[in-house]
Amino acid sequence: MSVFAVDPLLAGEVGLEVLAVVLFKVLVVFVLLIVSVMLMIWAERKIISDMQNRIGPTRAGPWGILQTLADGLKLIFKEDLIPDNANRTVFKLAPLLTLVPAFLTFSIIPLGGDFTDKDGVISLFGNDTYLQLADPPIGLLLFLAMSSVAVYGIMLAGWSSGSKYPLLGSVRATSQMISYEAALGLTVAAVFLQSGSFSTHTIVSEQSVWQWNMWFTGFVPMAIFMIAATAELNRPPFDLVEAEQELVGGFHTEYSSIRFALFYLAEFMNTITISAIVVTIFLGGPNGPIFIDAVAWLWPILWFTVKLFALLFTFIWMRATLPRFRYDQLMDLGWKVLTPVALGWLLFLGARDVANDRGWNPVLVVGVAVTAFAVFGALLLRAVRMGKQVRELEEMRG
Amino acid sequence: MNLLALSLPAVLAQSDSGDLLVAQNIAFGIIAATMLFSAWRVVSTNNIVHAALYLVIALAGVAAIFILLGAEFVGVTQILVYIGAVVVLFLFGIMLTRARLGDVESVDHENRLIAALTAVLLAVVMSYALIDSFGDTRIDIETPSTTQAVSDSIFSDYIIPFEAVSLLLLAALIGAIVVARREDGS
Numbered sequence: 228m229s230v231f232a233v234d235p236l237l238a239g240e241v242g243l244e245v246l247a248v249v250l251f252k253v254l255v256v257f258v259l260l261i262v263s264v265m266l267m268i269w270a271e272r273k274i275i276s277d278m279q280n281r282i283g284p285t286r287a288g289p290w291g292i293l294q295t296l297a298d299g300l301k302l303i304f305k306e307d308l309i310p311d312n313a314n315r316t317v318f319k320l321a322p323l324l325t326l327v328p329a330f331l332t333f334s335i336i337p338l339g340g341d342f343t344d345k346d347g348v349i350s351l352f353g354n355d356t357y358l359q360l361a362d363p364p365i366g367l368l369l370f371l372a373m374s375s376v377a378v379y380g381i382m383l384a385g386w387s388s389g390s391k392y393p394l395l396g397s398v399r400a401t402s403q404m405i406s407y408e409a410a411l412g413l414t415v416a417a418v419f420l421q422s423g424s425f426s427t428h429t430i431v432s433e434q435s436v437w438q439w440n441m442w443f444t445g446f447v448p449m450a451i452f453m454i455a456a457t458a459e460l461n462r463p464p465f466d467l468v469e470a471e472q473e474l475v476g477g478f479h480t481e482y483s484s485i486r487f488a489l490f491y492l493a494e495f496m497n498t499i500t501i502s503a504i505v506v507t508i509f510l511g512g513p514n515g516p517i518f519i520d521a522v523a524w525l526w527p528i529l530w531f532t533v534k535l536f537a538l539l540f541t542f543i544w545m546r547a548t549l550p551r552f553r554y555d556q557l558m559d560l561g562w563k564v565l566t567p568v569a570l571g572w573l574l575f576l577g578a579r580d581v582a583n584d585r586g587w588n589p590v591l592v593v594g595v596a597v598t599a600f601a602v603f604g605a606l607l608l609r610a611v612r613m614g615k616q617v618r619e620l621e622e623m624r625g
Numbered sequence: 626m627n628l629l630a631l632s633l634p635a636v637l638a639q640s641d642s643g644d645l646l647v648a649q650n651i652a653f654g655i656i657a658a659t660m661l662f663s664a665w666r667v668v669s670t671n672n673i674v675h676a677a678l679y680l681v682i683a684l685a686g687v688a689a690i691f692i693l694l695g696a697e698f699v700g701v702t703q704i705l706v707y708i709g710a711v712v713v714l715f716l717f718g719i720m721l722t723r724a725r726l727g728d729v730e731s732v733d734h735e736n737r738l739i740a741a742l743t744a745v746l747l748a749v750v751m752s753y754a755l756i757d758s759f760g761d762t763r764i765d766i767e768t769p770s771t772t773q774a775v776s777d778s779i780f781s782d783y784i785i786p787f788e789a790v791s792l793l794l795l796a797a798l799i800g801a802i803v804v805a806r807r808e809d810g811s
Contacts, residue, residue, distance in 0.1 A: 314674070317675075317678070363697065364697065364771065364772065365697050365698060365701045368698070368701045368702075369701060371705060371709075372701050372704040372705045372708075372709060375708070375709025375710065376704070376708060376709060378709070379681075379713070382713070382716060382717075383674075383678075385720075386674060386716075386720055397720070398717070398721065401713065401716075401720075402717070405713065405717075408709075
């Protein structure tokens with residue numbers, strides 16, 4: 228039991244009342260995620276429409292806000308097709324495998340709670356608790372594990388469809404997601420180094436109103452995290468997985484009805500979850516100034532929501548602005564730029580911490596770091612260029 | 626496999642020391658049974674992708690048992706490394722090379738007797754090594770091993786084995802690249 232005892236709710240005797248509170252939290256988080264996915268899909272369509280000089284959905288509800296609901300209902304009532312060639316069990320399993328990790332990751336996000344005075348503890352029906360579903364000590368490792376498990380859904384969807392284009396789409400998706408996981412993990416490691424903990428709750432409480440990990444880690448990890456996350460999500464400009472001009476619809480070509488809706492939901496749910504993770508680890512989570520004491524509990528939730536919206540808008544903005552990458556450009560960016568830079572930056576942050584610890588001259592440390600970066604960067608560039616030349620020579624010969 | 630099957634009744638027998646142990650033993654029983662079944666299906670199924678998926682279940686069982694023992698860092702690492710990377714690469718390789726659907730061909734192999742023998746031998750050796758080195762030492766389940774403790778022992782007491790393993794893995798990585806690149810070189 229002591230594994231879960233970080234939350235004050237579970238520290239004492241676990242009775243029926245505590246169980247009820249936990250169930251309530253599960254329900255709230257579930258409904259919250261579903262509703263925000265609904266709004267996110269609508270917002271994305273509306274904002275992209277605006278950016279492209281279109282109107283977007285207007286019919287269902289005011290400003291078309293119920294469009295997602297209408298689409299969902301329509302999809303549910305459509306015929307559920309399973310291709311003859313499909314591997315039935317795996318075909319049915321795949322959408323669930325994409326959806327479940329998305330839900331699980333959201334459970335470790337601190338959604339609110341005053342972190343300046345009360346260590347994020349709120350009172351729910353007379354019980355002290357954190358405003359997050361779970362705070363396991365392994366925290367963010369769960370996020371990394373879930374993002375690597377999420378590969379299965381897409382991969383198996385493509386394979387089990389028993390058709391060419393889905394298979395190509397899922398091969399692309401798998402290699403893309405594996406490649407960018409390296410950069411993702413290394414930037415999260417920078418946050419671990421800064422906060423000294425895996426737990427999302429501790430990471431948030433290590434930050435304060437304006438002192439965010441984004442500044443402490445020097446902005447580079449956050450930029451790399453955002454790019455790698457876009458690739459993990461298979462969102463434009465990295466949506467080669469479902470590039471409709473090349474692959475019909477990518478891994479979910481053969482899916483229809485509710486199963487297609489599940490993939491669609493999972494994609495947007497993952498976008499929200501990853502944005503929430505960025506808010507938590509780089510932007511101080513629910514931390515923020517509290518103005519009116521009477522509704523003190525509201526402010527952290529408000530700040531969290533504002534930060535989340537800003538990030539979601541950035542993702543939508545990127546989708547509307549950037550053209551799709553070519554496949555080799557995608558791989559080059561992942562392996563030859565993001566991963567080495569993330570690794571180098573991690574080493575730099577480690578050196579900074581050691582230097583602080585030992586009281587070394589900061590100017591000297593920065594000087595050595597910059598020199599080392601320049602030397603290794605030049606070596607890497609040279610290696611990449613030589614590899615390219617060798618390949619061109621081989622192509623010319625054979 | 627042998628070890629698990631033998632130790633299950635033994636663990637269930639000593640369940641009188643509290644509700645927690647009972648719950649843990651029941652969980653262990655369920656997990657162990659699932660693992661045994663899926664491990665058996667890995668070698669008995671005719672569909673190679675299904676075999677890989679059953680392997681995922683078996684490995685997830687290992688992670689679950691680690692978490693049950695309070696070693697959550699090892700448990701999550703198990704998921705990250707084995708489920709998130711190793712089996713994904715298996716499946717990737719399968720999809721790129723022989724992604725035919727259904728039970729098209731038998732994946733049975735003529736060497737299966739030798740393979741079975743190796744498996745039993747391995748089980749015996751590993752059980753012997755486990756029992757010989759730990760005997761009836763009990764794990765303290767009440768205080769879970771923290772990540773800090775794990776990293777402290779890796780980077781102090783076991784730093785040389787750790788570095789040796791890292792170097793070995795690096796050598797294996799480079800070796801794999803060299804082997805893979807040889808075909809088009811000549």
